[in-house]
Amino acid sequence: MASRHELQDLLLHWTTLLGPQPSLGPELPARQLWPVTSGDGRKFVLKHVGPWRNLPLADQARILSHLSGSGVLVAPFLVTENAAVYAGDADESFVLIPWIDHDSAPSGRSSEREFLVGGALAELHVALANYPWPANSYTEGFLAALASEDLLLPPDLLADFRRRRESMLAGLTPLSLQLVHGDLTPDNIVVSDAQGRVGFLDLDHLPLAPRIWDIARYLSRSFRRTVPEQALAAVTAVVGGYHRIAPLGEQEMHALPTMIATMHLLEASWTRRIMDGDLERRLLPEQVAELGSMLDALRWQFRHPQAVEDAVRAPGR
Structure with a gap:
């Protein structure tokens, strides 16, 4: 990983934007992100883009530019003095992005x-x-993962899942695919209540998946981090806000509770495999800390399937 001196030198690639003496702040914990303040006080973020890439940087840059031009609040890559979208080596790249103002x-x-x-x-x-x-991205393999026998789950949950597997697959298989965020967790969303705006961070995945993949990934955190009543209220509110712009179809409404359960199941198994050394991936501290709550959320949802269904279809949206 680059030293602080090397990071400061990298900022020279954006001298026109940052001025000759920009200020480099401390790394955000475990995020490989460094706040940068230009000489005139504007705020940016230097982001490390390592060898783990889901699509080429050029495609990611084009998609971010398209989203920004469409009115979506994202942080597009800022071009270097050499008209490139990144600085550093091809496999150890750094991008500069604007800071998105939000409630701290x-x-x-x-x-x-x-x-x-x-x-x-x-x-x-x-x-x-x-x-x-074309996005030159990948397709989320959640159907193959659900159908496999390699899932690492406690015996009670594994037995419960196997009894439900065919119905889960039947509900998810017909869903159409499109480009989605792919890693839509609360950590990758910023909100300004005063401006009434929501911004999206870390669009590093951008896979082809059902659009309820993103909805479920976001909502799954509510079931892990709050009590069930608050999580169910979040389901109703998020679905209601979504419907206002782009109504979900009947298949999507029916499949959303299953997709939330799928998130708990796949992420718990994925976390266990990394912890056991079967997968070589970066694991954030909160993922390890939340393993138990993932499993508890899955147990609760398996015991209360109708509650989530009712929250999805709650009136008053």
Whole structure:
């Protein structure tokens, strides 16, 4: 990994934007992101883009430019002095992106905020569906993962899942695919309550998947980090906000609870495989810390399937 001196030198690739003496802040914990302040006080972020890439940087840059031009709040790559989208070596690249203003201390995941997130996510999906070029990305393999016998789960959950597997696959298989964010967690969303705007960070995945992949990934965190009543309220609010912009179809409505359960199941198994050394991937501290809550959330959902279904279809949106 680059030293602080090397990082400071990298900023010279954006001298026109940053001025001759930009300030480099400390790395955001475990994120490989460094806040940068230009000589005139504007804020940016230097981001390390290592060898783990899901699509070429040029495609990611084009998609970010398309989203920004479509009115979606994202942080596009800023061009270097040499008209490149990154600095550094091809396999150890760094990009400079603008800072997105947001609330530094959110007041909580209120229904109003979740409704706002749902609407912004729908706008993101509409813009991604209208991207006019090949993305050179990948297709999420969640169906093959569900059908495999390699899932690492506690015996009680594995037995419970196997009884449900065929119905889960039947509900998810017909869903159409499009470009989606791919890693839509609360950490990758920023909100400005004052401006009523939602921004999206870390669009590094951008796979082809059902659009409820993103909705489920985001909502799965509510079931892990809050009590069930609050998580169910979040489901209703996010789906309501989404419907306001781009209504979900009947197949998607029916499949969303299953996709939320799929998130718990696949992420728990994936985390275990990394911890056991079967997968060589970067694992964030919160992923290890949340393994138990993933499993508890899956147990709760298997015991209360109708509750999530009712939250998806709750009136008053």
